[in-house]
Amino acid sequence: MKNSKWIISDYTTEQIEEIARLNNVPKFVAAVLLSKNLTDREDIERFTRRDATSFHNPYLLKDMDRAVERIDEALDNNEKITVYGDYDADGITAAYILYTYLKTKTDNVDYYIPDRIDEGYGLSNSAIDSLEDTKLIITVDTGITACEQVEYAKANGIDVIITDHHTPLDEIPDAVAVIDHKQADCRYPYKELAGVGVALKLAYALSDCDDRIIDKYCHIAAIGTVADLAELTGENRYIVQRGIDSMRCTKNIGLRALFNAANIEQKNITASTIGFTIGPMLNAAGRVASAYMSMDLLLSDNPEDANNMAQRLCDENNKRKNEEKAIAEQVFDIIDDSDIKNDGVIVVTGEGWHHGVIGIVASRVTERYYKPSVVISTDGQLGKASCRSVDGFNLFEAINACSDDLIKFGGHKMAAGLTVAEDKIDDFRHHINEYAKNILTEEILTPKLYIDCEIDIHELTTSNIEKLKIFEPYGIGNKTPVFCICGAVVRSIRISKTHAFLNLEKDGILLSVPAFNKADLFADAGEGDVIDIAGTLNINEFNGTVNAQMILSDWRYCDNMYIKRDDVVQVYRLLSACESGVDKSFIKAALKGVSMHKMYICMNILQELDIIKGVDTCGECIIFERSTNFNGKTELENSPLYNQYKERRR
Numbered sequence: 204m205k206n207s208k209w210i211i212s213d214y215t216t217e218q219i220e221e222i223a224r225l226n227n228v229p230k231f232v233a234a235v236l237l238s239k240n241l242t243d244r245e246d247i248e249r250f251t252r253r254d255a256t257s258f259h260n261p262y263l264l265k266d267m268d269r270a271v272e273r274i275d276e277a278l279d280n281n282e283k284i285t286v287y288g289d290y291d292a293d294g295i296t297a298a299y300i301l302y303t304y305l306k307t308k309t310d311n312v313d314y315y316i317p318d319r320i321d322e323g324y325g326l327s328n329s330a331i332d333s334l335e336d337t338k339l340i341i342t343v344d345t346g347i348t349a350c351e352q353v354e355y356a357k358a359n360g361i362d363v364i365i366t367d368h369h370t371p372l373d374e375i376p377d378a379v380a381v382i383d384h385k386q387a388d389c390r391y392p393y394k395e396l397a398g399v400g401v402a403l404k405l406a407y408a409l410s411d412c413d414d415r416i417i418d419k420y421c422h423i424a425a426i427g428t429v430a431d432l433a434e435l436t437g438e439n440r441y442i443v444q445r446g447i448d449s450m451r452c453t454k455n456i457g458l459r460a461l462f463n464a465a466n467i468e469q470k471n472i473t474a475s476t477i478g479f480t481i482g483p484m485l486n487a488a489g490r491v492a493s494a495y496m497s498m499d500l501l502l503s504d505n506p507e508d509a510n511n512m513a514q515r516l517c518d519e520n521n522k523r524k525n526e527e528k529a530i531a532e533q534v535f536d537i538i539d540d541s542d543i544k545n546d547g548v549i550v551v552t553g554e555g556w557h558h559g560v561i562g563i564v565a566s567r568v569t570e571r572y573y574k575p576s577v578v579i580s581t582d583g584q585l586g587k588a589s590c591r592s593v594d595g596f597n598l599f600e601a602i603n604a605c606s607d608d609l610i611k612f613g614g615h616k617m618a619a620g621l622t623v624a625e626d627k628i629d630d631f632r633h634h635i636n637e638y639a640k641n642i643l644t645e646e647i648l649t650p651k652l653y654i655d656c657e658i659d660i661h662e663l664t665t666s667n668i669e670k671l672k673i674f675e676p677y678g679i680g681n682k683t684p685v686f687c688i689c690g691a692v693v694r695s696i697r698i699s700k701t702h703a704f705l706n707l708e709k710d711g712i713l714l715s716v717p718a719f720n721k722a723d724l725f726a727d728a729g730e731g732d733v734i735d736i737a738g739t740l741n742i743n744e745f746n747g748t749v750n751a752q753m754i755l756s757d758w759r760y761c762d763n764m765y766i767k768r769d770d771v772v773q774v775y776r777l778l779s780a781c782e783s784g785v786d787k788s789f790i791k792a793a794l795k796g797v798s799m800h801k802m803y804i805c806m807n808i809l810q811e812l813d814i815i816k817g818v819d820t821c822g823e824c825i826i827f828e829r830s831t832n833f834n835g836k837t838e839l840e841n842s843p844l845y846n847q848y849k850e851r852r853r
Contacts, residue, residue, distance in 0.1 A: 205573050207652040207757050209737065211687065212238055219656065229667040231740075234656035235674060235684045251673045257441035258417065261408040264401070265389040270364045270380035271408050273339065278308050282338035286314040287326060289344040289398070290489030292482045292497070296427035297343035297366075297402035299501045300420045304406040313337075316494045319559050323587065324613070324620060326352040326363075337361055341405075344368065344398025344427075347383050348613050350376045366401045368433075369613055370599055395434040395680070399427030400442060422449035422458075423501070429474050430482030432618075434680030443676050447472055457500035460509035461485075464517045474676035487520035490559030527560040531567050534578060538568070547643040548601070549576045550632040556580035562589035562618075569593060573650045575601070575639070577632075581625050585610070590619040595647040596639065605634040652757050654737055658686040660709050663751045668740045685756060687737040688714070690763050693730055693798070698722045705755070707736070718755035729791070729798030733764040766804055766848035768839060770797050774805035778815065784824045804848065811842040 214237050222242065223233035241247045261267050277284050284305060288298030298314050305312040317323065317330055326342060326349040334340065339362045342349070346365035353363045353376040363378040370385055382401060384391040396404070403417075403424045410416045425446025433439050450472050453459065458481075462469050465480050472481075488496035496512060496519070503509040534551050538544045543551060549568060556564075561578045568576035569591040575598055579586040592598035597616040606612065608631040612621035623631055677683040691707040691714070698704075703718040703725045716736060718724070728734070736758045743752040777785065777793055790802060797805070806827070809815045814837070817828040839845045 205648075205650055206759075207650045209652050209654055209687070209757070209759070211654040212656055214238075214656065228670055229662045231656055231658045231662055231684075231686055232667070232670050235671070238655050238684075239674070239681075247673075253441060253444050255414070255417075255441075257438050259392055259438060261404040261412070263391045264382050264384060264404060265386055265391070266380035266382050267405070267408055270341075270366075270382055270405060273362065273364060273379050274305075274341070274409060277339045278305075281309065281311050283336045284309070284312045284339045284341060285334050285337040286312070287330070287340050287342045287345070288314060288316045288494075288498075289324065290316055290319045290494035291344075292430035292485040293398045293427040294344035295485055295489070295494055295497045295501070296423045296430075297397075297399040299498060300399065300406055300423055301341060301343055301366075301402045303502070304409065304416070304420075314498065316489075316498060318493065319489055323558075323622070325349055326356075328352060328355045331356050331359065331361065334361070339364065342366060343402045346376065346378075347371050347381070347385075348376075348611070350374050352376075353378050366398070366405055368396055368398045368401055370615060372603075393438045395436060395439055397424075397428045397431040397433040397439070399424045399431070400433070400439065403442070417445070418449070421446040422453050422455075425450065425474075426477055426481055426485065429477040429676075429678060430486065432478075432679050435474065435676055435678035436680040440676070440681065443474060443678070447474065447477075447676060455501065456506055456509045457503040457512070460503070460506065460513035461500065461516065463510070464513035474678050478678065483523075484516045484520045487523045488516055490519075490523050490557075523560055523563075526557050527563050527567075530556050530560060531564045534564055534568060535571070538572070544572065546632070546636050547574065547639040547648075548632075548635050549574050550579065550628070550635065551576070552579040552581055552586060552628055554581050554583070558587055561587075562591075562620075565589045565591040573648060574643075577621075577635070579623065579628060581628075584625055586623045586625050586628055588621045588623065590614065590621065592617045593647065594651070596642060601635055601638050601642075604638045605631055608634055652737060653682070653685065654687050655684045656686060657689055660688055660712050660714065663712075663714070663740070663753070665742050665749055665751050668742055668751055671740065683739050685737055685739055686753070687735055688753065689735040690761050691734055691736060693728060693732045693734060695730060696725050696728060698725070703755075705736075707734075714753065715750070716753050716755050718758075721755060724758070727799035727803070729800070731796040732798045732800060733761040735759050735761050760800065764848070766801065766808070766845060768849075770801055771805045771808055771839060771845065773797055774802055775809060775814065778806075778809075778827065783828060784826045786824050788823070790825070804844070808839070808842045808845045811844055812837050812839070 214234060219230050219233045222236055223230045241250050286298050286302045288294040302314045325345045340356060341364045343366050345367055347367040347369050356363050364380045365376060365378045366382045371383060375381055384394050384396055403420055407416045421442055425443045428439050428443055435443055451470050465484060467476060467480060485497040488494050496516060500509060500512045533553060537551055543549055549572060558580055561580055565576045565578040573593060575592040575596050577588050577590045579588040590598055598619050599614050599616050602612050602619055602621060608627045610622040612619060614620055691709040694706045694708050696703055696705055701720045701722050703722045705716040707714045707716060736755055738753045738756040741752050741754060743750045773794055803820060806818055813830050813832045815827045816830040819826040
């Protein structure tokens with residue numbers, strides 16, 4: 204993973220202090236208000252209140268009137284309706300909302316969720332054939348590219364209504380109604396609804412806009428919205444805010460069983476709980492088993508059955524994690540051992556990789572190498588792929604530019620899926636990299652860490668951190684605020700498995716900072732180093748003690764880090780006791796207040812002074828040779844590097 208470029212918001216001290224004074228908030232909260240363009244009380248109130256005016260009229264969606272008319276006709280004539288969903292959490296929750304709503308109107312309604320492995324994504328002719336007696340199919344979270352399948356359904360006497368949120372192609376299916384706010388001629392004012400959001404709008408319209416529908420389903424819609432990584436702005440923010448409140452007291456037997464199985468405290472559910480626990484568990488069934496498990500759980504009215512299903516979902520989620528880990532290790536090995544890693548877009552192929560987890564693996568590839576990635580699983584004839592991108596590279600447009608190489612594809616600018624003939628994979632790899640060549644600049648391929656402001660450590664209190672809650676729920680489009688503390692002195696670092704725990708000091712204040720899954724980043728850091736840290740703020744409650752805390756996202760050595768004469772002397776004396784090499788673990792134990800990082804700087808200083816040469820810091824030992832001046836006298840000030848670090852001392 205490349206080092207992130209820190210981009211600290213450039214608001215002036217005067218701007219921040221003015222907003223802080225006007226709104227009676229700490230300066231770091233004022234900086235977040237500025238970053239979200241919330242500069243006066245009216246803006247802040249509009250952002251924080253749960254205003255139903257954010258929930259737009261569903262009839263602004265193109266074809267909503269046609270869809271309602273056709274569904275009402277089917278209900279009046281007792282025609283069989285099938286809700287056709289998708290196997291991820293967005294598709295499952297969307298199917299749940301529309302199916303259970305229609306179930307209150309008719310018994311002649313069913314639902315269908317395709318199998319990820321056997322059928323793949325979207326509406327298929329074979330599925331249509333299996334829908335006995337169905338006269339009307341309503342898709343949720345899918346269908347916007349299903350032109351051929353809609354024609355096949357019509358030829359078999361079945362009408363189709365499409366509800367979707369994915370990006371349309373040039374040709375729109377000739378269905379009875381096509382509801383997708385991303386159609387060019389759709390005047391709906393909010394363009395970021397997830398599939399479940401569109402399904403909720405349809406149920407709301409069918410109910411004659413009865414607000415009880417929102418009360419009944421917003422918590423289900425919140426799950427699909429967050430799990431599908433939809434932006435938590437505008438209408439989505441309203442749905443998720445209201446949905447989380449509802450979820451904290453839901454009576455849904457299946458969800459309560461899921462909370463219990465996953466050790467979720469219902470009263471403390473947040474968007475993060477959905478994104479990291481609830482969503483992945485509902486997704487797990489569709490990834491490695493059958494999405495019907497998740498649908499059955501949501502529909503369950505028997506606590507014992509629900510508990511059993513929830514436990515099975517936990518087991519499937521663990522199975523998914525193990526499968527994902529195994530495939531990811533294979534993928535990383537393939538990339539690291541080939542020239543693929545040098546491509547702008549990483550296209551990696553393997554036979555028999557589980558289709559249900561390659562999307563997560565693609566995310567890990569993009570995170571590790573910070574490049575767009577395409578992970579393809581082949582079966583001897585076809586390859587099915589999941590694709591992930593980085594900010595600034597529209598993946599959907601890139602894949603569309605290579606459409607001649609593909610059988611089918613679909614998705615968004617940041618994530619997509621595709622099917623390709625195995626003998627066309629090399630062509631696709633070449634063409635997508637040719638397309639990307641002039642787009643993927645060094646700037647785009649450098650990860651960015653956007654920081655709201657440098658925090659005054661004296662403001663870091665639990666009561667001040669509480670004031671950040673006005674910005675929740677956090678997610679895509681409404682990121683968790685990130686702050687930095689610059690010039691903190693490391694007092695100690697404790698490593699526990701993959702985690703590091705830092706004890707830092709600044710301005711006489713001690714601060715404990717956990718760095719979860721980042722232990723390997725601190726191999727060379729240690730006591731006495733002066734560092735900048737960036738991270739998110741939270742309130743840590745442990746053993747009855749409540750403390751303000753920063754969770755580390757990234758760190759770097761501070762520009763104010765300095766080297767003392769005693770540091771260089773200590774390193775020289777250590778090397779004097781060795782002939783040509785010294786074990787790194789011995790160095791860490793022997794040096795006091797000199798980290799490995801400082802050790803390297805001191806050795807560079809000694810090289811400048813011609814005291815040592817031939818330094819090799821790779822491996823477990825540091826190798827060096829004694830140079831001409833090893834036993835002679837010299838002045839440290841003759842080293843430009845020493846002068847550079849000496850002058851930093853405050």
